[in-house]
Amino acid sequence: xxxxxxxxAPDEHRLDELNxxxxxxxxxFPDVLPDVxxxxxxxxxxxxxxxxxxxxxxxxxxxxxxxxxxxxxxxxKADAIDVSQIPEADLFRRxxxxxxxxxxxxxxxxxxxxxxxxxxxxxxxxxxxxxxxVLKKIASKHWRSSLSRFFSRWTRRSEDETEKHxxxxxxxxxxxxxxxxxxxxxxxxxxxxxxxxVLGPLFAQYKAQQxxxxxxxxxxxxxxxxxxxxxxFECGCCFSATTFERMTECTASVHMICHSCISNSINEALxxxxxxxxxxxxxxxxxxxxxxxxDNCEGCILHNATQRAIYESRKGxxxxxxxxxxxxxxxxxxxxxxxVRCPVCFYAEARDLYLPTGTLQFHLDINHPFRALAYIILxxxxxxxxxxxxxxxxxxxxxxxxPSVTSLFQNALTRLANIKQFPARFxxxxxxxxxxxxxxxxxxxxxxxxxxxxxxxxxxxxxxAARTAALKRTCPKCGLGFIKDSGCNKLTCVCGYVxxxxxxxxxxxxxxxxxxxxxxxxxxxxxGRCRECEKCDLYRAEDExxxxxxxxxxxxxxxxxxxxxxxxxxxxxxxxxxxxxxxVEEEWTLQTVVDxxxxxxxxxxxxxx
Numbered sequence: 019x020x021x022x023x024x025x026x027a028p029d030e031h032r033l034d035e036l037n038x039x040x041x042x043x044x045x046x047f048p049d050v051l052p053d054v055x056x057x058x059x060x061x062x063x064x065x066x067x068x069x070x071x072x073x074x075x076x077x078x079x080x081x082x083x084x085x086x087x088x089x090x091x092x093x094x095k096a097d098a099i100d101v102s103q104i105p106e107a108d109l110f111r112r113x114x115x116x117x118x119x120x121x122x123x124x125x126x127x128x129x130x131x132x133x134x135x136x137x138x139x140x141x142x143x144x145x146x147x148x149x150x151x152v153l154k155k156i157a158s159k160h161w162r163s164s165l166s167r168f169f170s171r172w173t174r175r176s177e178d179e180t181e182k183h184x185x186x187x188x189x190x191x192x193x194x195x196x197x198x199x200x201x202x203x204x205x206x207x208x209x210x211x212x213x214x215x216v217l218g219p220l221f222a223q224y225k226a227q228q229x230x231x232x233x234x235x236x237x238x239x240x241x242x243x244x245x246x247x248x249x250x251f252e253c254g255c256c257f258s259a260t261t262f263e264r265m266t267e268c269t270a271s272v273h274m275i276c277h278s279c280i281s282n283s284i285n286e287a288l289x290x291x292x293x294x295x296x297x298x299x300x301x302x303x304x305x306x307x308x309x310x311x312x313d314n315c316e317g318c319i320l321h322n323a324t325q326r327a328i329y330e331s332r333k334g335x336x337x338x339x340x341x342x343x344x345x346x347x348x349x350x351x352x353x354x355x356x357x358v359r360c361p362v363c364f365y366a367e368a369r370d371l372y373l374p375t376g377t378l379q380f381h382l383d384i385n386h387p388f389r390a391l392a393y394i395i396l397x398x399x400x401x402x403x404x405x406x407x408x409x410x411x412x413x414x415x416x417x418x419x420x421p422s423v424t425s426l427f428q429n430a431l432t433r434l435a436n437i438k439q440f441p442a443r444f445x446x447x448x449x450x451x452x453x454x455x456x457x458x459x460x461x462x463x464x465x466x467x468x469x470x471x472x473x474x475x476x477x478x479x480x481x482x483a484a485r486t487a488a489l490k491r492t493c494p495k496c497g498l499g500f501i502k503d504s505g506c507n508k509l510t511c512v513c514g515y516v517x518x519x520x521x522x523x524x525x526x527x528x529x530x531x532x533x534x535x536x537x538x539x540x541x542x543x544x545x546g547r548c549r550e551c552e553k554c555d556l557y558r559a560e561d562e563x564x565x566x567x568x569x570x571x572x573x574x575x576x577x578x579x580x581x582x583x584x585x586x587x588x589x590x591x592x593x594x595x596x597x598x599x600x601x602v603e604e605e606w607t608l609q610t611v612v613d614x615x616x617x618x619x620x621x622x623x624x625x626x627x
Contacts, residue, residue: 036059037109044104085501086486086487111144116139118205126153127157132529133517134523135153187199240263258278260276266327280323281330284304297348303319325338343364347364356368356432359460360453365447367447443456485566489565491519502519508556520554
């Protein structure tokens, strides 16, 4: 064992062993945050360390966890996890990385004490990406930061926070432009992290801006050259003149349509009320929108031409994906195939069950006899309408091709068998999703799974976990995590380390030995902050209530965005009525009505051999 900032740190050759044991614990206890496992693995030693940690969690789980539970979304991500999939911020860190991160943050936040930086790093597992925002928030309360904000009112502010990052240095190129480069940190792992989180997004932003400028310049140059050569073509929809490269011909070979009209029609079809008007359902193509004397043109725009036009607009890739998913959804609905859908993306699978005749047996649902009786009474009331439908469907001159009553019930019983025989656990096979979900309640799958779990409980658990994380402190010497329940803000860890709960500065002899002198000593006639100094209060946690409230609101906002409820009022009682938002709603047809009635009256099981 080596010592890093007073804390026992694992040697380099033990990191792989510790991270493997961490992955095992994450798999066994998916509801617990990895912080708990790291703390316990460092406390226990020996070959039986993993067994000891698991036994302690099984016997005294609440005592060790102390409210550090995963949220519902985090539990689904930890369902099938291995050491290669655990985020690097949750793994044990190398000593060289810790030294490099501490040196970089101390250089940036010179107004903060060394012990404060060490305490924040211990809370965030020495992650530079996670620790820097916390340190910025603490440094913003310093008087130097207040003074700089006062003078920044008369100075030009940078539009992007990344451009004035402390680890970025700007150099002047030959053409006079400025290029960002990273400052040397001395550690390859930290350099890669900064490249991905700081420099990578900055270059991606500049690349997108430059591509847009180049594209606009190319279009404008091509338009000017075509005007000079008198080689412009008139759009059959908007009657504007444009170049041949931005025109396409409909399948009727009658009209030329510009890419702007095609893109506008697709946007209206996807986000407006023009899907039925602009899309030819039988062909799956965009209709020609050129006006004619009698009616619209019978031609369509080919799919590759439609894609080319959409790609020229902003967010073209997302629009093409959404358009193709909507076309696939339309085709699947027209095929009347039993489907199981992913609750996150547009992925769907056909669920057809092929069993020999006589293998299945259907009977009344004896588990819910009153519900089955109520639906039977409803069917008896609707018998006259069923009789009329039977007469109409049997007519030889039936031009609408209505399905027979027998086929409706056969299809309904087949789909009931699909629901009963297939497992409820569904794995999305989309490479961009791969979500585990439940086919019964369309909720993310986690073991053990309970269908139709109250969203109020899930939301409350998420908010409580966020509030607990906002109040948690970690000893930088021994790595023990704790939450102050009562008492003063001068905290003494079991290892002897003394720190301030508010600013995390060390108060022991090795850190300067301020002790109680670190806190405000002035007498106050009224409650509130001291007006004579900027020291921390001994008994009042600064903005603790506001911190907890802000953490809860942020967690609720993220939860609602993932549930498809962004922009909601933030009321807990509304969560009970939350359903699946992303799934495309199926149309209610006669077949779906029969399916709904059969599911509530009958039950299906395999016939015993």
